[in-house]
Amino acid sequence: MSTSSTVVEILSAEEMRRTINRLASEVVEQGGDLSSLVLLGIHTRGVPLAHLLAQQIQRLEGVALPVGALDITLYRDDLDKISTRTPARTDISFDITAKVVVLVDDVLFSGRTIRAALNAVIDYGRPSAIRLAVLIDRGHRELPIRPDFVGKSLPTAKDESVKVFVQDVDGRDGVELLKG
Numbered sequence: 001m002s003t004s005s006t007v008v009e010i011l012s013a014e015e016m017r018r019t020i021n022r023l024a025s026e027v028v029e030q031g032g033d034l035s036s037l038v039l040l041g042i043h044t045r046g047v048p049l050a051h052l053l054a055q056q057i058q059r060l061e062g063v064a065l066p067v068g069a070l071d072i073t074l075y076r077d078d079l080d081k082i083s084t085r086t087p088a089r090t091d092i093s094f095d096i097t098a099k100v101v102v103l104v105d106d107v108l109f110s111g112r113t114i115r116a117a118l119n120a121v122i123d124y125g126r127p128s129a130i131r132l133a134v135l136i137d138r139g140h141r142e143l144p145i146r147p148d149f150v151g152k153s154l155p156t157a158k159d160e161s162v163k164v165f166v167q168d169v170d171g172r173d174g175v176e177l178l179k180g
Helices: 013-031 046-061 112-122
Strands: 006-011 037-042 067-070 100-108 129-137 149-153 161-165 174-179
Touching: 006 013, 006 149, 013 046, 013 100, 013 129, 013 149, 013 174, 037 046, 037 112, 046 067, 046 100, 067 112, 100 112, 100 161, 112 129, 129 161
Parallel strands: 037 067, 037 100, 100 129, 129 149
Antiparallel strands: 006 174, 161 174
16 A cells, blocks of 8 residues: 655745745844844754845844854754764854844754754853744644744644755755645
């Protein structure tokens, strides 16, 4: 018996662009003093998303925010359950102490990636606050983690998967839901 799966487009490239623009506006509105704000993208797709947010914030406000890249592989509590991968390079070339750090990721699911990211951030300094921006929040939290900025809330079944495509990584932009 064969299993079939269905792919459903959740965000087209244009809808994704508009969603990122809205997220950037929300970060500006709630971010307070932009001179104390920094963006940290979580590898893999959170990094280009953080850069897209920073570009849009610069267009809106004329302020170039520092953007860093955070790899959380070695901070995960489920290394025995995920496929082995070579850690990416964490790149934080600025001081995050006393800054408002906005963690940026593509999909929020169980919360375990964000828990690992929080531990990693603390190894690099003591921010005044840490906020979370995600493109997709699909629910099913295992930890008490809630995003501050959400592009799209997408209720899903646990056996479904959400795939974010980013031009810099995948050659196209968009979000798809894989059912079945």
